[in-house]
Amino acid sequence: MNKVFFSAVVILGLSSPLASAKFGRKLNTKFDRADINSDNMLTEIEFQGTQNKGMSVAFCRFRFRATDTNNDTFVSREEFIASRGGNTQGKPNRADLFVLADQNDDDVLDISEYGDTLGPRTAAARVLKSFGKRDKDSSGGLTPREFGIGNGFPFPFG
Known part of the structure; x- marks a missing residue:
């Protein structure tokens, strides 16, 4: 019984670094594929290529900005790996999505900005209808209220 327990502990102890190394290689490969100009930095557009295909542009921006820990508008390989490929930031709330989609900072979403809050596979007719x-x-x-933010509180963070 002790030999079985010891063997299990040894196998678990060895498999964790192996799994971690394999995950690190996957992240490096994903980073390299997305880094189109091979400068070891990902722009926001390159970073979007590393994210889930069904993720909205605004959600990708949220992850990009959280991953860019030194705020230089690029994600380095180290930042990418430290964030596990952008997967450690959680999820944006509606106010976050609104602010990230509002590219001209006028506190109103036009139809293309609104489309950035929806999944990339959302049909144009559905975007228009919604x-x-x-x-x-x-x-x-x-407006923020029409987008579903507010309920009597001033926008953006009241």
């Missing part, structure tokens, strides 16, 4: 339902005042833009 946008139309949310745009209560038919202004052609979504």
Whole structure:
């Protein structure tokens, strides 16, 4: 019985570094494939190529900014591996998505900015329909309240 227990402990102890090394190689490979210009830095667009194909542009921006720990607008190989490929940041809330999608910082989402909050495989007709339902005042833009943020609190972080 002691030999079995000892063997199990030894196998578990050896497999953890092996699994970790294999995971590190996978991340390095993913990084190398995404690093189009081979400068050992990922731009936001290159970083998006490392993320789940069904993830919205705004969600990728959230992960990119959280992974870019030195705020130089690039993700280094070290930052990428330390964040396990961008997977350690959690999920953005609706306010985060709104701010990250609002590229012109006017506190209103136009239809293309709104599309950045949806999955990339969302059909254009569905984006238009969804946008139309949310745009209560038919202004052609979504306010934070129309996007689902607010409930009486000032935007963005009140």
